[in-house]
Amino acid sequence: MILVTGGAGFIGSHTVRALHDLGQECVLLQRRPPEVPERLADLPVHVVQADVADLDRLLEVGRAYPITGIVHLAVALPWPATDDPVRDTGRAVDAFLNVVRAAQAWGVRRVVTASTIGVYGGVAAEGGLAEDLPLSMRNLHVIPTFKKVTELLGSYLADATGVEIVNARISGTWGPGGHLPDPFFPASVLARAAATGTEPDLSGQIAPPHAEDALDLCYVKDTGRALALLQTTPELHHRTYNVGSGRPTSNADVLAAIASVEPGFGFDLPSGGTGPVTWLDTTRLREDTGFEPAFDLAGAARDYVSWFRAGHDA
Numbered sequence: 001m002i003l004v005t006g007g008a009g010f011i012g013s014h015t016v017r018a019l020h021d022l023g024q025e026c027v028l029l030q031r032r033p034p035e036v037p038e039r040l041a042d043l044p045v046h047v048v049q050a051d052v053a054d055l056d057r058l059l060e061v062g063r064a065y066p067i068t069g070i071v072h073l074a075v076a077l078p079w080p081a082t083d084d085p086v087r088d089t090g091r092a093v094d095a096f097l098n099v100v101r102a103a104q105a106w107g108v109r110r111v112v113t114a115s116t117i118g119v120y121g122g123v124a125a126e127g128g129l130a131e132d133l134p135l136s137m138r139n140l141h142v143i144p145t146f147k148k149v150t151e152l153l154g155s156y157l158a159d160a161t162g163v164e165i166v167n168a169r170i171s172g173t174w175g176p177g178g179h180l181p182d183p184f185f186p187a188s189v190l191a192r193a194a195a196t197g198t199e200p201d202l203s204g205q206i207a208p209p210h211a212e213d214a215l216d217l218c219y220v221k222d223t224g225r226a227l228a229l230l231q232t233t234p235e236l237h238h239r240t241y242n243v244g245s246g247r248p249t250s251n252a253d254v255l256a257a258i259a260s261v262e263p264g265f266g267f268d269l270p271s272g273g274t275g276p277v278t279w280l281d282t283t284r285l286r287e288d289t290g291f292e293p294a295f296d297l298a299g300a301a302r303d304y305v306s307w308f309r310a311g312h313d314a
Contacts, residue, residue, distance in 0.1 A: 001065050002231060005029045005052055005099065006073035007045075008037045010177045011114070011170065014224030015071055016040060021225075022232050027065050029058075029074065039177065052076060052095040055102075062106040069231050072099045072113040077146050096150050103163045110164040112230045115151055117171045117216060117244065117280060118144030128281035131169070131240045155239060164239075166230055171244030171280050175220030175300065176307045181205065186269075187217060187254045191301060194258045194265040195308030212273030214250035216280040218243070219300035222293045229289035236288050244280035245293050257301040 002019050006012040007028030016026045020043050027046045028036075034049040046065060050057040052074050061067065076095035082088055096113070103111050120129045121144055122136030139145045147169075154165035174187040181189050181204030193200040202209060218226075226243045230236070251269050259265050285291050295303065 001025045001027050001046075001067055002069045002071060003027045003029060003061065003065075003067045003102075004071045004073065006075065007071075008032070008040070008047070009073065009075075010179065011173060011220060011223055011227070012071075012073045013037060013039050013177060014175070014220045015073065015227045016045060016224075017043065018221075018225040018228035019071075019231065020045075022228055024069075024228070024232060027061065027067065029061065052098050053091050055094075055098045058098055058102050059105055062102060067102075067106045067108060070099060070103055070108055070111045071227055071231050072096070072111060073227075077142060092146060093149070093153075096153065100154075100157050100161065100163060100165070104161055108163065110166060110231060110236075111154075112166045112168055112227060113150065113154060114227075115147040115167045115169045115240075116144055117169055117242075119148050119151070119169060120278070126276040126278055128246075129242070129278050130281040131238065131242055131284060151240065158239060164236070166236060167240040168227055168230055168243045169240065169280065170223060170227075171216035171218045171242070173218050173220050173223045175304055176312060178220060180313070185209070185213075185215060185217065186251060188304075190251075190254060190258055190267065191304045192308050192313070193267065194262040195305045197264075200267055209251050209269055210273035211252040211255070211269040211271050212250055213275060214248040214253075214273075214277050214279075216244040216247065216278070217249035217254070217297075218245040218293065219295040219303070221303075222295055225294070226285060226289070226291050229291050230285075233289045238284050238288065241285045241288070242280035242282050243285060244282055246280060246282035246286075248277050248279040249297060250277075253297060254301070257297040258305065260298050261302045261305050 008030045034047040121140045158165040
């Protein structure tokens with residue numbers, strides 16, 4: 001069985017479904033009451049209420065289920081900021097260490113842990129971002145800062161413990177169950193507005209979006225499948241993998257894809273984007289796991305808009 005922390009969440013639920021498709025039974029760890037999420041109700045999943053920061057409770061899971069692998073997606077970060085950042089930092093680091101402690105105790109061979117495309121922030125580069133690119137050590141945002149710390153700890157602990165710890169640098173991700181609004185890119189807000197015939201509310205963006213702004217944008221069903229492949233592929237040759245579409249997608253591209261599904265959606269974004277055009281080089285992922293995205297941009301827009309039309313929301 002594969003333990004998926006955060007398995008009821010956005011990326012986690014799609015990862016669980018992808019693992020099921022690969023023949024794996026999953027145990028979902030969540031802090032909420034142990035109920036099977038509606039989106040996974042058709043699968044034979046097990047749900048346990050526990051917090052990765054509680055080591056004793058976490059270790060109980062391995063006594064109840066034969067855990068053979070871990071996909072660690074639970075968010076354990078001191079963000080949004082609180083009045084005790086030192087305490088929250090210790091809790092975040094301890095949560096990751098507890099996952100490794102559990103892997104040792106259960107004899108788990110591989111832990112796949114979520115990192116982020118944000119670790120490349122501050123890197124002076126354009127084009128494809130490869131995993132061996134030197135990273136900036138500046139603290140630009142709490143999420144990539146803590147993910148870089150976790151990657152370094154994981155590299156040390158993999159050598160010291162013998163547990164295979166794999167970092168998955170996940171790209172911008174959109175699709176059913178996603179964050180609304182996502183503060184970093186407007187794709188999900190645009191898809192919902194098109195499906196519901198409403199004006200997009202972009203007030204939740206960290207910065208005003210422009211048509212030319214671009215990033216590696218991956219549909220969540222592809223992201224989940226890539227993570228499942230990183231957990232189940234018998235042999236991996238690296239410790240860090242970019243997980244994304246392997247191509248840049250601009251906001252203008254997203255608008256065009258949505259308009260191809262909803263011709264009446266005539267919303268436009270202003271020009272003026274000045275950021276570099278970058279994307280994740282996914283050569284390692286493709287070569288080691290055979291991953292290829294199943295959704296092109298138009299297919300992703302069609303699937304997502306249909307999901308909203310069916311009455312779903314974030």
